[in-house]
Amino acid sequence: MGAPQTLRTEASPRPAARSARLILFVTVFIDLLGFGIVIPFLPLFAARLGVGAAGVGLVLAAYSGAQLLSAPVLGNLSDRVGRRPILLLGLAGSAVGYLLYGDASSFLWLLISRIVHGACAGTVSTAQAYMSDVTPPEKRAHAMGLIGAAFGLGFVLGPALGGLLGHSSLRVPAYFASGLAAANFLFALYSLPESLAVVSSERSAKPRRQGLRTLVIPSGLTHPDLRRLFVLAFLCTLVFAAFETTFALVAAARYGYGPRAVGGALAWAGIAQALAQGFLVGKLARNLGESRLIRLGMIALAIGMGPLASFSSSAWLLSLLGLAAAGYGFANPSIASLLSKLASPGSKGEALGVNQSALSLARIAGPLIGGVAYESLGPAAPYVGGALVMLVGLIVARDVTDAAD
Numbered sequence: 001m002g003a004p005q006t007l008r009t010e011a012s013p014r015p016a017a018r019s020a021r022l023i024l025f026v027t028v029f030i031d032l033l034g035f036g037i038v039i040p041f042l043p044l045f046a047a048r049l050g051v052g053a054a055g056v057g058l059v060l061a062a063y064s065g066a067q068l069l070s071a072p073v074l075g076n077l078s079d080r081v082g083r084r085p086i087l088l089l090g091l092a093g094s095a096v097g098y099l100l101y102g103d104a105s106s107f108l109w110l111l112i113s114r115i116v117h118g119a120c121a122g123t124v125s126t127a128q129a130y131m132s133d134v135t136p137p138e139k140r141a142h143a144m145g146l147i148g149a150a151f152g153l154g155f156v157l158g159p160a161l162g163g164l165l166g167h168s169s170l171r172v173p174a175y176f177a178s179g180l181a182a183a184n185f186l187f188a189l190y191s192l193p194e195s196l197a198v199v200s201s202e203r204s205a206k207p208r209r210q211g212l213r214t215l216v217i218p219s220g221l222t223h224p225d226l227r228r229l230f231v232l233a234f235l236c237t238l239v240f241a242a243f244e245t246t247f248a249l250v251a252a253a254r255y256g257y258g259p260r261a262v263g264g265a266l267a268w269a270g271i272a273q274a275l276a277q278g279f280l281v282g283k284l285a286r287n288l289g290e291s292r293l294i295r296l297g298m299i300a301l302a303i304g305m306g307p308l309a310s311f312s313s314s315a316w317l318l319s320l321l322g323l324a325a326a327g328y329g330f331a332n333p334s335i336a337s338l339l340s341k342l343a344s345p346g347s348k349g350e351a352l353g354v355n356q357s358a359l360s361l362a363r364i365a366g367p368l369i370g371g372v373a374y375e376s377l378g379p380a381a382p383y384v385g386g387a388l389v390m391l392v393g394l395i396v397a398r399d400v401t402d403a404a405d
Contacts, residue, residue, distance in 0.1 A: 020134050021143065023191050027087065028127050029150040030184040031094060034177035036158015037165065038098060045170040051107045061364050062111055066118030068360040074122030075129065075353020079346055083130040084194045086122050086349075091188060093120020095181035102174030118360075124151065125356035129349040132340035133195035140340055141290055142282025144333035149278030152329070156270035159263065225342050226351055228400055232294060233335045234358040235393040239305060239386035240328050241366025246374045246382045250309045253379055255317055268318060269325040276329030290334040290341075291400045297334065298390045298397065300327030306387030309380040338400070 046056045078086040097117025104110040124147065131143040165173040251257035251265060285293050304324025311317065336352060343351035373381040 020193055020195065021131065021146065024127055024130055025146050025150050027184060027188050027192060028123065028147055029154055030180060031091060031123050032151050032154025033158045034094060034098065034180045036155040037162035037173045038101065038177045040159045041162055041166055041170055041173060046110060048170065049104065049107060049110065051110070055107050059111055059114055062114040063118035063121070064360040064363045066115045067121045068357045068364070070119045071122055071125055071356035071360065072350060072353040075125055075349040075351070075356070078122070078126050078129055078349035082194045082196050083126050083133065083349065084192060086126045087130070087192065088185060088188060090120050090123035090126065091181055091185040093117055095178050095185060098174050098178035098181060102171045102178060122353065125352040126349060128336050128340065128352045130195045132348050137341055138286065139282065141285030141293070141334055141337040144336040145277040145281035148329060148333045149274045152270050152274035152277060156267050156274065225400070226339060228396055229335050229339050230355060230358045231396050232393055232400070233332070233355050234362045235389055236298065236301065236328060236331045237359045237362035238366045238369070239301060239389050241363045242370025242382045242386055243305060243324065245367040245370045249374060250379050254309055254312060255314060265318065265321060269321050272322040273325040273329040276326040277333050281330060281333050284330070285334060285337065290338040291397070293334040294331050294400065295394060295397050297327045297329070297331030298393050300324070300330065302387040302390035305383045305390070308383045
């Protein structure tokens, strides 16, 4: 692949940057709303196709596995050709993936639908790179928090809407999500400008790199500070994914919760995470800095997770659940913000793509480890183990410091 052409335009005025951030927030929210509409009901849909538990696990892992491989490539391409084309590719991939999902009549087609969707799923990491392009460093953590808030709100509202749509058929939510993604594609196509025009000096500063090696071996993996942040992103998401996998079981066994109560508790966790990311991260990052906020988030996640399966009071459960969700909400966008500051000019998309791969790997490993720990060591094991993992993360985080662009 040849060297990228430099876009030489003057920086957009601040109102235009604010408008672009709002459009991007809406785009990511709608994208994740579709995800939330469909994915919680995937096990039920698969079961009606005659797919067993192991097959369901493979289908769920297929998306993250495809995203694990594709995210650094898409991030690198976003540095070369622009953020907008990669965002549009992600939205188009969502529309096609959901359509294949809705039409699936066998395990193979269901698996293919998730692989197609995952292979195009560079929306979140590319959106983070876009936010980095149009946001000054001192407001970067808040901007990354907005992406996380859009993510959280999509998962809070999506399952409720999916439940209403799926009353007659579980194919209806998939078709609706496909249409929603197609409409979102058209919205972004006509409304979202290219962010790299705002930072042409950063594109021109990126060294020329040729060939497939750039796409296969991300340069961020050779940078020690970035590697630490990738490890922290992996550990935090590993713990949270193990929680998501086992929470319904723990809530039933320890607290006597039924499906409706479990859904309400998870909605509360989503709201707590969205509030932390959308409103608190920016304020706290300005006062504490991203590195301290990462450590604060891991401490909150450890305190919330550790005793979560050890009580029987709903008040304790909701308090610990809110603390854990807020902790993850503090750490995740702060890691992304610091990555965007530490990455070399013109390589932010690639670094955030590698970060997305770390998150995908954690979402593959977390459910497996959490499930095994729950069955072999007891209900409290995934949560006590998660707290211990966060203590390891704090050791890794001690050398992480804030940096300016």
